[in-house]
Amino acid sequence: MDALTINEAAQTTGWSPRMLRYVERIGLIEPPRSDSGYRVYGPEELQRLRTLRELLDGHDIGLADVAFALRLRREGDLRDEVESWLQARPQRPETVSADDWLSWEQEKHARLLAATTTTTMENPTL
């Protein structure tokens, strides 16, 4: 069976049970619950937990960073505002530099993506 309890999930993923609850609380991985309220970790959650670990270890980022990235993805207006703030010349190119142009180009991708993922569908079965 691929339905592990929190301690079993902790065992196989390397996270502590405490951290699994924390990761859930900040909204990164919210496993479904059994009838009696027990967290149920399926293969999906386990895989996500492992890749999350890799993500954190790979770069110098924290859970809060990933949580913020999640916010950016869910809250369209927030993402747009942050994005447009960052866009406003981070350096001071007296003239429009090639660098500016480059980032603009790169931005198109994000913009397109943003346009389609704007739906903030929420459905946390509490």
Next chain:
Amino acid sequence: MDALTINEAAQTTGWSPRMLRYVERIGLIEPPRSDSGYRVYGPEELQRLRTLRELLDGHDIGLADVAFALRLRREGDLRDEVESWLQARPQRPETVSADDWLSWEQEKHARLLAATTTTTMENPTL
């Protein structure tokens, strides 16, 4: 004249001099320096400082969050990995929704990249 010193800039933007140095240190706004090393705040910096304030006040985010967004924008591999992690069904869609499919298509790039960096293949014990 539009070349203010740090205290003047603080005055007109509402930030404290201390915070202006902090904002610079985390890479958000790095004003040029005079020959003697004094920070020189031009209209650009002032405007950016004001909009930064609005950005922070508008949503419940911190400077560290904006700094991370900046990292995401600068470090392409980081952005891709974070993006692809978030993409991996944040919720559990029993059925694949159209929305999922759409983003799936657009995210192929990120997924491919992720495939090369994700090597954790564990079998669900038990």
Next chain:
DNA sequence: GGAACCTTGACACGATCGTGGTAAGGTTTC
């Protein structure tokens, strides 16, 4: 050449992040 700036560096401090424990109580299993 002194007043009034600027610089970096340090000490400090509450708030949050990332963890770990422990307690009080419900569930599952045998």
Next chain:
DNA sequence: GAAACCTTACCACGATCGTGTCAAGGTTCC
């Protein structure tokens, strides 16, 4: 019905974030 789980809710603690203040030294202004 007791053991071994699970739940939430606290207390704690080092690390970082977001601030302030202060010290020691260079710069600008008059």
